[in-house]
Amino acid sequence: MAKVLDSDFIPKKGASSRNLVGEFHLYNEICEQLKKDKELVQMLQSVLTDHCYPDKALKTLTMDLGFYISRFYTKKSTEDHAEWFPMDYSPNITTEEWLALLADKRVFNTKSLKIMKRIKDCGGMATCKQLSEKYGNNPNYYNSGSSALAKRVAETTECPLMTSHNDNAKWWPILYVGKHADKDMAGNYMWKLRDELSKALDQFDLSEIPLYEEEPQAKISQGKEKQGYWWLNANPKIWRFSDIDIGETQRYTLYNENGNKRRIFQNFLDAKAGDLIIGYESYPVKQVVALAKVLEESDGEYLYFEKTEGLVTPIDYATLKNCPELEKMEYFQNPQGSLFKLTKEEYDFIEDIIREENPVARKEPIEAYSKDQFLKEVYMTEERYETLISLLKPESVTKFPLKGKQIA
Structure with a gap:
C-alpha cells in the first residue's frame, strides 16, 4: 500500500x-x-x-x-497498466552516441560493462534479484552500479533528466524502462534496456568482460583476495550507528561535503565485500558501539556496508588506546579520517575485548508445554482451547498486507 x-x-x-x-x-x-x-x-x-x-x-x-x-x-x-515506465521521458541519446559512451572507460567501467552484458544475456531485461542469483554479487551491486553509471552518462552528455522527488528514480530511466515484476518472479522491479542502448550493445565487443562473478573462495585460493578488517568512524553530529537497524544496507560517500576525496582515499578503494568493520563513534561519544561488514566494493562514489551487531556495552576509546597490542593501529597514529585499516591481529584483539563485555547469548532449549499443562494453569474449557488453537494455526490466519521490504 x-x-x-x-x-x-x-x-x-x-x-x-x-x-x-x-x-x-x-x-x-x-x-x-x-x-x-x-x-x-x-x-x-x-x-x-x-x-x-x-x-x-x-x-x-x-x-x-x-x-x-x-x-x-x-x-x-x-x-x-502493464506498460513500461516511464513512457513520456527519453534521455535523447542515439545508438551512435551510446557506442561512443561504451568505449569511454571514464563512463562505462568494468563493473558497468558487467551489468550490461548480464542484462543482455537475460534477453535485455531482468530484476536485480535475478541478476544476483544467476551471475553473482548481491542485488544492490546492480542497483547502485546502474545509478552510478547513469549519473556519469548524464554528466558526460548533459542529457535531460526525468523529474522525480525520488533522487534514485531520476537516474535509472536514462538506461532502462521498468515495471513491477510478476509475483512468481524473483525481485520486485524489472528493468529493460532502452532500445538505443540495447542496439549499441549488440555492436560493442564484450568478449573480454566476464559473464559470471568468480566465487570468493576461488579468489582466496588463488591469492587474489583475502579477508580485510577496518575501523569506521561515525561523527555523532552527522550520523550514528544506533540509527541503523541490524542488516540494514548503508552507503558511505567517498567524498566530503566539499566534494574532496576523504582522507586515506585508497582505503575506500581497497575495501572488499565480506570485510569486517569495527564501528566507532567519535567525540563526544568516543566508543566502539557496533560491528559491521562491507557488502560490496565501492562504485567510485559510495562504499556499501551493513550493521551486523549493536553493542549493549560499548567499549571506551581509553580502554583500547592504552593497549600496547594496538599502539601501531592506523587510527591511533592519526585519527583524522573515516576509514582505517586494521590487521587481523588488531581486529581479533578488539573483538576479544568486545566479547568480554558483550558475550554472545546462548540459545536455551524451549521446554515442551502440553495441552494438559495449559488447561491446568489457565481458566479455559477444553472446547475453547481447541477453538483458540484452530484460530492460531497458519492456514487459519488472515494475511494482512503489512510486509517489510529492502533500500539501496
Missing part, C-alpha cells in the same frame, strides 16, 4: 520496530483521510447492523482498505 500511495515511508527488510511504527503512522494518516470521505463513511454505515462492530473511529475500515489494495487493487492495476 505504501508503494501504491507513493508514501515517504517504505518498509525495509529487517527493520522490524521501525516498520511497525512507520506502518501505524501511515495507517493513521489514511484513517484521517477516510474520515473526510463522507460518501464512503455513509456507505459503511448503511450496511452495518446492530450485530456489527460500529467502527466509529474507522480503524477497521482503514485495515479493510489496506487489505483491498494489497489483495485486489494492485493485481488489477498491474493487469491494466
Whole structure:
C-alpha cells in the first residue's frame, strides 16, 4: 500500500520496530483521510447492523482498505497498466552516441560493462534479484552500479533528466524502462534496456568482460583476495550507528561535503565485500558501539556496508588506546579520517575485548508445554482451547498486507 500511495515511508527488510511504527503512522494518516470521505463513511454505515462492530473511529475500515489494495487493487492495476515506465521521458541519446559512451572507460567501467552484458544475456531485461542469483554479487551491486553509471552518462552528455522527488528514480530511466515484476518472479522491479542502448550493445565487443562473478573462495585460493578488517568512524553530529537497524544496507560517500576525496582515499578503494568493520563513534561519544561488514566494493562514489551487531556495552576509546597490542593501529597514529585499516591481529584483539563485555547469548532449549499443562494453569474449557488453537494455526490466519521490504 505504501508503494501504491507513493508514501515517504517504505518498509525495509529487517527493520522490524521501525516498520511497525512507520506502518501505524501511515495507517493513521489514511484513517484521517477516510474520515473526510463522507460518501464512503455513509456507505459503511448503511450496511452495518446492530450485530456489527460500529467502527466509529474507522480503524477497521482503514485495515479493510489496506487489505483491498494489497489483495485486489494492485493485481488489477498491474493487469491494466502493464506498460513500461516511464513512457513520456527519453534521455535523447542515439545508438551512435551510446557506442561512443561504451568505449569511454571514464563512463562505462568494468563493473558497468558487467551489468550490461548480464542484462543482455537475460534477453535485455531482468530484476536485480535475478541478476544476483544467476551471475553473482548481491542485488544492490546492480542497483547502485546502474545509478552510478547513469549519473556519469548524464554528466558526460548533459542529457535531460526525468523529474522525480525520488533522487534514485531520476537516474535509472536514462538506461532502462521498468515495471513491477510478476509475483512468481524473483525481485520486485524489472528493468529493460532502452532500445538505443540495447542496439549499441549488440555492436560493442564484450568478449573480454566476464559473464559470471568468480566465487570468493576461488579468489582466496588463488591469492587474489583475502579477508580485510577496518575501523569506521561515525561523527555523532552527522550520523550514528544506533540509527541503523541490524542488516540494514548503508552507503558511505567517498567524498566530503566539499566534494574532496576523504582522507586515506585508497582505503575506500581497497575495501572488499565480506570485510569486517569495527564501528566507532567519535567525540563526544568516543566508543566502539557496533560491528559491521562491507557488502560490496565501492562504485567510485559510495562504499556499501551493513550493521551486523549493536553493542549493549560499548567499549571506551581509553580502554583500547592504552593497549600496547594496538599502539601501531592506523587510527591511533592519526585519527583524522573515516576509514582505517586494521590487521587481523588488531581486529581479533578488539573483538576479544568486545566479547568480554558483550558475550554472545546462548540459545536455551524451549521446554515442551502440553495441552494438559495449559488447561491446568489457565481458566479455559477444553472446547475453547481447541477453538483458540484452530484460530492460531497458519492456514487459519488472515494475511494482512503489512510486509517489510529492502533500500539501496
